Amino acid sequence: MKRLLSIELQKIWMNRASRVLTVSYFVLLSSIALIASIKFDIGNFKFHLADMGIFNFPYIWHFNTYIASGFKLFLAVIIVSMMANEYSYGTLKQNLIDGMSKKEFITSKFLTVVLFAGISTLFVFVVSFILGLCFSSYTEADTIFMHMEYIPAYFLKLAGFFAMCLFAGILVKRSAFSLGFIILWYIVEKLAFLGIWYVTDKRETASQLISVLPLEAMSNLIKEPFTKLSIVRKAGSTLGVDDFGSSDVSLVTMLVVCFWIAFFVYFSYKILQKRDL
């Protein structure tokens, strides 16, 4: 396992473009902390984001993982291109000839995906923890570690998305087209939603049905956190909106995402096995 990871990391780290992207990704992740310094003073109206309660435990777990998952596109580009490059350089063929099995090849890619997701998760955990300790109004241990499920959910969300990128890279062989494939798939999911809604005339049914699709399931893992803020709730009830839906992490969604990870990895292997290189 260590051997496979070190092979893959050398491939990525030696590439300047990947290196720059990886570094910028982690810099951006830590820049979540900068949100704390958002302050507006417009006359009497004082807007200080850190005082709005977004850094309160346990809410911060939800808020930070949600914001951080937006940066996953940086790593997605690296993952897609690390796969597509193997085709265009002909090194996939060479790796196999040098004695790597197809299984090992996929394993090394998947381990890297998991490692990326893992480091990101650890990073977000540490950043949130420190931010929370600095700004949270409550710092009792049981409050701090309440609702920690957003952390594993974040991990799964990243691992799932990266596994999908890996699969797209292997299937399509070109990095730009692979990203195009994922965008296309996103549109397909949305169209499926509209289609089912149109046919059944029930919005609920439609969103339940498409929640088994990969991108939808991943996005359902961590739903938007803003409606949890008391200020948003107050504004909402003045406007007559009371139903904000649940934004908790659902175990079913987690299982669905796990299924898709297994699906993507298995079929990446199958495609590789069937193809003549």
Next chain:
Amino acid sequence: MNRFKIKPNQVETILSIRNLDKKFGLIHAVKNVSFDIQKGNVYGILGPNGSGKSTTLGIVLNVVNRTGGDYSWFGGKLETHEALKKVGAIIERPNFYPYMSAVKNLELVCKIKGIPYSKVEEKLTLVGLMERKDSKFRTFSLGMKQRLAIASALLNDPEILILDEPTNGLDPQGIHQIRDIIRKIAAMGTTILLASHLLDEVEKVCSHVVVLRKGEMLYSGSVDGMSANEGFFELEASDMQNLKTAIESHQAVDKIKEENGRLTVYLKSHLEPEELNRYLFSKNIALSHLVFRKTSLEEQFLELTSKQNKS
């Protein structure tokens, strides 16, 4: 170790191919090919472009899936990808990571093969790339890329070195360098399998040859045995008519062709030029031109492939 079990006389089979078959859709790329590779020999796979050489190699190297037949490495004791760690192979064009230096690329291959980095510098020296070891692969000329590929294939001191068209697209100097390296490696006793459409390349280095055409195996055996003929003479004398009658009556002669005022005489049994000369002299014929030639591989190859064409 298994090798102690093998009796002294027994030759070790490195690769054995049986009835290998490959179809790409409608195209039948490899048809029922079988041969064995024995330790210590230098093999050539000979055939025009598109004859199935690279496909055959691709199958045994685990990058192309076979449609039928079977192959086994080292007597089937190892899984293919494990066996490939003891093989050095380069195919068509050199494939490396363009953004890595020569050394880093080779170190990556070491990681894949599971061997220490200690051989990297030695092999770079062997192929004459030591001065450029820290240059990025993409800055290399094609000749240098190909030499790096050879260094990479030799990293594990392989049991067999497989080369697919190693001089393709190189300039004369590059071709010369590559051939020198191959000769050096062959001299060290490494088994080599060389696929090429260049006959003189195969003729110069190989002891055994497999001839392919349109995926079919036309011949497999030693280079010398490829055509069993005894060679031929080219003869010229002032009195051609007399010469012809005299030659026709010699028992070692198979057939005669007359071309451009010369006789080409094919033999069915061995005949020394000296003996022939003496014989003709005794018949009162003096030759103005006498050349004895063994059929070249090229002629044998053309003969072999054209025979197949007619049938």
